[in-house]
Amino acid sequence: MKTIKVGLIGTGYIGLVHLEMLRRLGVVEIAAVADTNAGLAQAAAGKFGIGKVYDGAEALIADGEVEVVHNCAPNNVHFEISAAAIRAGKELLSEKPLALDSRESAELLELATKHGTLTAVDFCYRYYPVVQEAAARARRGDLGEVRAFVGHFLQDWLFYETDYTWRLDPKVAGRANVVADLGSHWFDLVQFITGQKIVEVMAELHTCLPKRRKPKGGVLSFGAGAAGETEEVAITLDDYASLFLKLENGARGSFTTCQAAAGRKVDLEIQVFGSKESYAWSHVHPNALWIGHREKANEVFYESSQLQTEGTRKYATLPTGHPIGYHDAVFNLFRDYYEALAAKRAGNATNANFPDFRVGHDMMCVIDAAVESDKTGRWAAVRR
């Protein structure tokens, strides 16, 4: 089989995860990497035996051998890179958020549609096997009508005043921090599991730590505390957000997120209450789906290549009971994307269900509505 040539832009933490998971796919060859930090790119290339290294996105996009671009650059250049890649005729898998606001993401979506690009955005949490199972059960009617939902996404990596990240800088991160970075994953799960769009939000964005110490040198995501000099900076973006949400069918929900919650690491939890049963899932123990009942005992469904519904079985990539991790969720998304790509090339239809730029744009619209609601102190409609 002919391999597919991939070029990856942005070799920070998440870029390396992409590279490792791409290598698990037999059909893919990583042809090139690019990063404005040349040392990072060089190190990644060395580690994985990648032939070409570029010091910028432009050069990689110009490389004719590259068929698919993975956009793992910081938020503020997502738009520019994705737009260029689409125009250059590349297929495109982007990290979230798609862009800095919904105006940009709308433009990307339009551009991708025009060029027939096969797009994806890395909302990987939906690719844990039991999250797929919850969605499949809801789709076949087990959940009944969704009535309510609730959850949170809590972390503690911004707990100390000495914790700093470019995500807190509006120039790089856009108009929101945590509601965009973590919220978007959770909103995607709500829509994916319930099959309903979020149509209206009431949001409160808040800054728990209004002053922080910023390293005078730069910082990497999730990096160890820099030892160097720091300066005090005022923080205006949110490290806490809470939202009320309405779905198309009138169902209500609420969501809270915070990155200063000591002891919570990647603690995403979602509960969905339907007219027939309920689901609860926590990323802390990501292989168990809780299924709630009124008239009988509740169930705990552990990921299972034997017991999952037909369509979701393939995401439980190991015999029942061998735990799936974060890497596997990312891998599952990539596998769906590259299968769809193979189908596209073969001229076949595909019913793959991975999140594409329509989903990515949708999340930007929800975030924009949240920012607007926070400003006005009123509910805001999600304008798509």
Next chain:
Amino acid sequence: MKTIKVGLIGTGYIGLVHLEMLRRLGVVEIAAVADTNAGLAQAAAGKFGIGKVYDGAEALIADGEVEVVHNCAPNNVHFEISAAAIRAGKELLSEKPLALDSRESAELLELATKHGTLTAVDFCYRYYPVVQEAAARARRGDLGEVRAFVGHFLQDWLFYETDYTWRLDPKVAGRANVVADLGSHWFDLVQFITGQKIVEVMAELHTCLPKRRKPKGGVLSFGAGAAGETEEVAITLDDYASLFLKLENGARGSFTTCQAAAGRKVDLEIQVFGSKESYAWSHVHPNALWIGHREKANEVFYESSQLQTEGTRKYATLPTGHPIGYHDAVFNLFRDYYEALAAKRAGNATNANFPDFRVGHDMMCVIDAAVESDKTGRWAAVRR
């Protein structure tokens, strides 16, 4: 030791819990019970060998032997009974909510202050040993400054359209259902653990099931489904509510409650995030307190008469590891109340910390603010 004579009004489910827990106290004698449902009162008296049975509150309050009144009647007569008991010079322990609104509860509080009544309100969840422990740790500074808090209180006993209760009838329950019934417990926990008042709320009250089948005969709380005839009634009170909350120090939080959440029974969960550590507690496994840290492993503190702080040790009434249940929480509150009563009679000061009518009134003010916010779609201040 001279025993204290108690009269209890309202011999439904919670009244029976009171009676059993009162009997565990050696110093108390239950002198009389009253209920407008004479059969219920008679049965309770028979079960516990209680001498006097009244068919109404008035007669019991008029009984000179009765020193302390337990008010376990429905919400809509709380005010009237409590006011009469105070005026008659009784000591008073009331079920929550204190009254139908904060105007009534303010009046009760004023009356009790004037008469020097020793009052208590049954916010029993704070009496699980590890909840006391969380509050004690916060009070001595372990938590640091509270920054954020989040939680829920979920049940499923109103899951079906055929589930009906007087709590859904504004004439008996007042202006709110779930935000009052379940919310008040949670708000009390927030204030008790953090030591901070809730000063402002943004609330959304919602009715998941706008139509229900009401039994043409009456219904008891938590009773089995009535077999008789039913009629369709429109429901206007909330079976779902979500709130944003602000504390005195500016900390933000959110809370969601629903009684149509299949599989959730008495699922109260609260997480409090401070500048030094975090606490999480779930009523589903009520003997474990999670203590979160950024720089070291998280802790799980199990109730312990050995390991708890000095002041809270007495609430862990058994050797470490023997689980405490709901009955014991109620018992712990009663014990504190009756110790304070003994101290009062002996002319001693007491530093007991049980929730009194100031706390009960406080909760009414929060609920009133929630109802107001829901109407206006705006934040509402809690007016005390």
Next chain:
Amino acid sequence: MKTIKVGLIGTGYIGLVHLEMLRRLGVVEIAAVADTNAGLAQAAAGKFGIGKVYDGAEALIADGEVEVVHNCAPNNVHFEISAAAIRAGKELLSEKPLALDSRESAELLELATKHGTLTAVDFCYRYYPVVQEAAARARRGDLGEVRAFVGHFLQDWLFYETDYTWRLDPKVAGRANVVADLGSHWFDLVQFITGQKIVEVMAELHTCLPKRRKPKGGVLSFGAGAAGETEEVAITLDDYASLFLKLENGARGSFTTCQAAAGRKVDLEIQVFGSKESYAWSHVHPNALWIGHREKANEVFYESSQLQTEGTRKYATLPTGHPIGYHDAVFNLFRDYYEALAAKRAGNATNANFPDFRVGHDMMCVIDAAVESDKTGRWAAVRR
């Protein structure tokens, strides 16, 4: 209704639990307490307003008003007291173990049978609602044929060399410590849930801490560390034991117990694997029963007065989701016993299922077999 007069012997920790739980029963009046430690007895009587206090078992047994005796004295006087109580025509509820060995317990059983005594032994763990549920499900065939079982009972109150108890002294405790004290509870659960007798055991008894510091004054169970002088003593009884067990039908199981397991408090866990489904129960979260399946999702059954099977519903004494604790388990056992006593007096048959002296003797036979097996290094039959 005429109340039943109870006399309790032994007012240490477990005696006080008996007193409090007896008071929850409406039909019972505690007429007298006795303890060789006069101060303890006096304190208990004062706390609960008990009229008569004796400084020894004999005098209490001689009291004609006492109808039922609760034997809460130390192990080494269980036999003597129980035998005297039976001969005096009292009804009898004893703490476990029944006696120091199976020869004594056989004699008690014979004596009780001869006198028609209504006996009970306080194996209270089976009285958590979901343990009853497991047994009821097994009895109606849900479990299928039991194939295997496994579990442990771990504590840490003998973790330090400075921890000492009379249970480690063969003169007071008999021939075994932990396998008798904790093992007997677990063996009772196995037989109760499976409905099968333990017929053969292979046991290893071991002493993790062969030297301890014994207070020169006395010690109370679960008491805080004594501050006084200590002396080194050699420990010969087991603080660790592990067993293989066979049931009547050939099913195999294993059990391990240890009282030097740091961090484990009252950590009893049992798993039973049948040919149709499995059960697992842990005393750490005692209200949840895990039900395992091969062909579908596992279930977690939370105690429920609504969902439990008909016969076990009454043990879930509160509306679904209000957690039951250790006190309630003891209370449930007492309630069954006193209902059977009321039936006996009314001349009615009773199908109550509480553990009586046959069960108590059975456990002594298993313990004796364990001690024998440990000595020979061979399997030993349980001789009943």
Next chain:
Amino acid sequence: MKTIKVGLIGTGYIGLVHLEMLRRLGVVEIAAVADTNAGLAQAAAGKFGIGKVYDGAEALIADGEVEVVHNCAPNNVHFEISAAAIRAGKELLSEKPLALDSRESAELLELATKHGTLTAVDFCYRYYPVVQEAAARARRGDLGEVRAFVGHFLQDWLFYETDYTWRLDPKVAGRANVVADLGSHWFDLVQFITGQKIVEVMAELHTCLPKRRKPKGGVLSFGAGAAGETEEVAITLDDYASLFLKLENGARGSFTTCQAAAGRKVDLEIQVFGSKESYAWSHVHPNALWIGHREKANEVFYESSQLQTEGTRKYATLPTGHPIGYHDAVFNLFRDYYEALAAKRAGNATNANFPDFRVGHDMMCVIDAAVESDKTGRWAAVRR
């Protein structure tokens, strides 16, 4: 960097896991695969773009390009293949068990020592980050002296009579099934965490299902139930085993394993009790290590590239809180092995800690002692 050429023998379930995880390593190139089932080998090669496919081990071993052999063939040919690979000068990573008995494994160990082969055996469970953490803490003295340990390894894939596997056939699997297949993993964890050898065992091997339906065609591990014809076969190997174990320092432990435990999938649990603290780990939620204390709250340590001890941090391959799965554990082992290989080639010393053939042989000795003990009904020494 020059890549290392790998040849893999046996392309069933576990072989495919090896291939995917090898690909995540940048330095490795999979040069060839071999399987007597040509279709399987061909499919694997196609999936991962592997150049050479052999229909047997011999040819692959004869391939001069292959530097490292991964032995993923069935148990009964482990010895023959490994011996041939060593003799051919290959480096060698083998699936467990090393061979059919300790005589064979001793021979392999001797052969590997003679040839200076860098060997590894796939005891992957120790490569979850928090298992490494437990061992590192024990090694630096946090655990104190180990006193006792307990655990189980439960599965349900042999629950039905219609479940059949070559592991139940003594001709292919050797003298034991579950005690070898699952027990060896658990024994390795005990020795790895405590740093103590198992020196003596008392074992009971048992067959819960003495008759099974064997497909007349062949069967694959963990495969879906075959639809074809079956025949009844008598099963003589163990599907249940229970053991008492002694460590060098006299510490006692017990272990139970069963493959007919409905609802248990890959449920490995181990608890280790030391004189200073305790550890508990469950494969069901593999990223949490429980650390037990007597004098303070217990801890739950979640895998963390920030909080783990220096030497184990690298196994937590993602930012704290991103769950690690089974694939990552295998990957961690491979990475250690190939780093050691790179060091060997560079002539550098390595302090890598992966399980080599000494460990593999050790486990065979424990299994042989278990089989012997079961036959004699007596304790058996582990002869190394």
